Amino acid sequence: MEGEDKSEEEPREPSRGPRMRTLQSQENSPEERLPTEWSRLGAMARRALMTVLLLSLLLAASVFLLYTFQNCGSCETPECWELRALYLASGNSKVDPCTDFFSFACGKANETSDSVQALAEENKRRLWRILEAQGPWHPGSGEEKAFQFYNSCMDTHAIEAAGAGPLRQVIEELGGWSISGNWTSLEFNQTLTLLMSQYGHFPFFRTYLGPHPSSPHKPVIQIDQPEFDVPLKQEQEQKVSAQIFREYLSYLNQLGTLLGGDPKKVQEHASLSISITSRLFQFLRPLEQRQAQGKLFQTVTIDQLQEMAPAIDWLSCLQATFAPMPLSPSQPLVVYDLEYLKDMSQLVEELVLTQRDFLQSYMILGLVGTLSPALDSKFQDARRELSQKLRELTEQPPVSARPRWMQCVEETGTFFQPTLAALYVREAFDWRTRSAAMELFTAIRDTLVTRLRRLPWMNRETQEEAQDKVTQLQVEMGAPEWVLEPELARQEYSDIQLGPSFLQSVLSCARSLQARTVRSFLQPLPHHRWKMSPWAVNAYYSIPDHVVVFPAGLLQPPFFHPGYPRAVNFGAAGSIMAHELLHVFYKLLLPGGCPACDTHALQRELQCLERHYAAFSSHGRSSFNGSGTFLENAADVGGLAIALQAYNQRLFWHYGETTLPSLDLRPEQIFFRSYAQAMCRGHSSQDSQRTHSLGPLRVHGPLSNTPAFARYFRCPRGTLLNPSSRCHLW
Structure with a gap:
């Protein structure tokens, strides 16, 4: 039977064993056997002193542990109350968390809540509010042209009149x-x-x-x-x-x-x-x-x-x-x-x-x-009707029509990304948020380095190389540095001519975007070229540049906020960060990818993980797809373990923890609840290549491999999320 990972256990009081043995050894010391009164008095004094000292230490330790690991009260900020409301609305508390934690966290009435899609829509609403708030912009600037383009897109009366x-x-x-x-x-x-x-x-x-x-x-x-x-x-x-x-x-x-x-x-x-x-x-x-x-x-x-x-x-x-x-x-x-x-x-x-x-x-x-x-609504309606019929024929779920504002926000974001990125980051990712996110990433990265030192399937040389790769990894948080340079935005759009029709504006913007793309490839850049917008709800690791990217759009509620309890940030954003860091080592898990490793030990853990995920097919959940999702499943399991260890270490060194208001969950339970919230994804959220497992498997696979989850939710041995054996790949 696989052993449990001791790093994930709840921190406990320091052992009293050694001190008790010291006291006992003094009681039997040679001095006590001397027949002199002086020796007896000295021994009694030493015993009294040691007793007082020991009691003082125990009292101090108890106060410290009580202060450290007990709740410091409820978080009463608006952000925490909103998160509590989300947890209550998106989950189903009637479900047993030990048998179906995905439904417990994500199974609201008659459907599955999708936190990722909801956050993506909220980010677009924020951009919408920014674009709706007219302001005095510098003539010819990127801001002015972006707002003009958005207004032209929203002017459906003019578009319909042009036909x-x-x-x-x-x-x-x-x-x-x-x-x-x-x-x-x-x-x-x-x-x-x-x-x-x-x-x-x-x-x-x-x-x-x-x-x-x-x-x-x-x-x-x-x-x-x-x-x-x-x-x-x-x-x-x-x-x-x-x-x-x-x-x-x-x-x-x-x-x-x-x-x-x-x-x-x-x-x-x-x-x-x-x-x-x-x-x-x-x-x-x-x-x-x-x-x-x-x-x-x-x-x-x-x-x-x-x-x-x-x-x-x-x-x-x-x-x-x-x-x-x-x-x-x-x-x-x-x-x-x-x-x-x-x-x-x-x-x-x-x-x-x-x-x-x-x-x-x-x-x-x-x-x-x-x-x-x-074009006008007649052409758009014909296109929408075609799309819906083709989805029916290919057995894909229908897609609801997007409101006009969302279409216009997306179009404006495509053509004026640097400008909207600067406006979005200025409002949604201030220095306090960025600093807290970097602090979280540092804790996750340091924990990974610690865990790499004791992986039994890596030899010493491979462990050192792996640690070097992690320490040399670059991280980009929020948005590329260059999007915040105001002068650049004016130069970017000098070739855009808006009007006289919305179609002509779109064509001019598309030509400008193509020219900017070509110029960006021709000019050597000292930094990584981002693959997504700063308001995207995604993260990725770039192998060629050895850089990991966390856009500002991901580091938002309900996954991250500087005012959240640490359990929330470590459980959601921390697990995502750890997942991306493990992408650095994907090659080691492939056949022949780590010739210096203990191949037998590595294969044992890989096979263990495959069996672990395959077992879920018998519980009515999506079966394990070894060819398409194995590496991502491995990163899910390792990411959760790393985030949990980092959270426990942070609790040990930083006093106290808060909880969400009027929610009957301990901090450790909130940690796992927030992890599941980040995995609340409907079927439509899965990418066409299916590199990730479906939401239920992304929740149950890692949680069932984590002993602390079963302990904190008191899951009986043998239930779905408290199996008899576990794997220790990472």
Whole structure:
């Protein structure tokens, strides 16, 4: 049977054993056997002195322990009362915590509360309040343009009045199309170049600038498979695919009709557009096939790609898309599916020669779908209806319509992220919050270093290397430093021209964003390039930069607040921090990832953890998926253990702890309650790749591996969350 982790036990009073033995040894000392009165008096005096000293020490220790580990009262701040209300509203206290702590913490009436989604929405509401509060901004500044763009987005009356007019103007700039008017046939590559560079639409392939797959600090143009409007999959049933195409055909007919096309002609062009989509989809090679062939990506020059896929004028298209990046025919590219590009090129050559007008319609209809969020309600309603029907066909849960303010906040955040980041951090992540968050991270990091010193499956050399990696790790908290520089925001948006229509504003902002992205890759930066906005509710570890990032949007109630009891901050935010720190050591857990380790001991713990999670499939919960979620499950278990040890150490060295008002939970119980709150996620919150387990498993897996949980909630031996054996990977 696996032993319990002693580091997670409740701190106890210092042992009295050694002192009692000292007293006993003095009672039998040689001096006491001397027949002199002096010896007897001296022995009695020493015994009295030692007794008084011992009682004093015991009294002092008792007072210290009582002061340290007993509650120092209830936290009566508004933040604590709000957290108490959340706990009561989001959980189900009628459920036995020892058998289903996920429902106890997250199972409110008839649904699962989703703390992550709720916090993400609250962060957007904060941005909304910021954008609604008009202020005197410097003319031409990023703040002024961000507020102007937001107001333009919210002016639905003007957008409805403009109707399809702004979109028709765009179509005319592209040479028009034969569905609804005169068509001036532009040369194919001229149209494609305009679509890619001016309108951000990629009808035949995706291309973007990003880190080289094998050299993360080297930017390179990457060409990938296209993204289709329809959710097609290679393994999909033919019946489902046919239904998807029928719905998409109906949608394309709606678009053509809204743009004034003749219904018969629209039907013909929409059908041919579906045919082109189907043929392109058939050219795709699945990721698994490319991996098996050792061709996950290939590096070719623009010249070489031109020879293999000659229908596209690669140099012209890429030069226009990635300006001001200088390109030449010898420019290296990373291509993810070269065979697809060859087949796509042959199809395009065929269509240019035989069905040029249908090829134009295919590109225009795709563009309309891309631009629909910036159009009037008729186009948006058609898009929303298509999305809901496709989700039904692919058995995905429906998505409720977002309010207009949320759409506009998201659009403004996309195009004006540096400006909104500075405004958000100024309001939501002041110096006190940042200081408290850094203090929490330091405690978590130091605890991890301590635990690394006693992992039995690591030899001494590996332990020292692991400790060095942790101490050398960089942390970025809240937001990138550069977003708080006011002068930068004015330079960022000098090329944005807002109006006359909202669609034109969106297009100008999209072009500016693309140019900023290219410039950011061309300029060497001394710091890590963030992968998300500062108001995001997520954290991540960057392997190339060896930096861990905790955005300000994550370090908010209910996961973190400087005024919360320590139990809340350590249980929620602390566990998340520890989880991300363990990402540093993912490689060690993979086959052959730690040749110097005790392979037998490591495999024993890994197999133990796999059995531990697999056991939950028999309790009506999601079964363990070893291939997709194992590393994240391991980090969940280790993260909770590290956060708990750090919390106990902080209690020992810092006097007292508060509790939440009118809530019948001890501080240690609040610690586990706050951990579960951070894992309260509905099915819609799970990412498509399923790298994490579902919420119930993320709660029950780590808690059942933690002896202290069973002790503090008095779970009988053998219940779901108090099993007979546990694992000790971390």
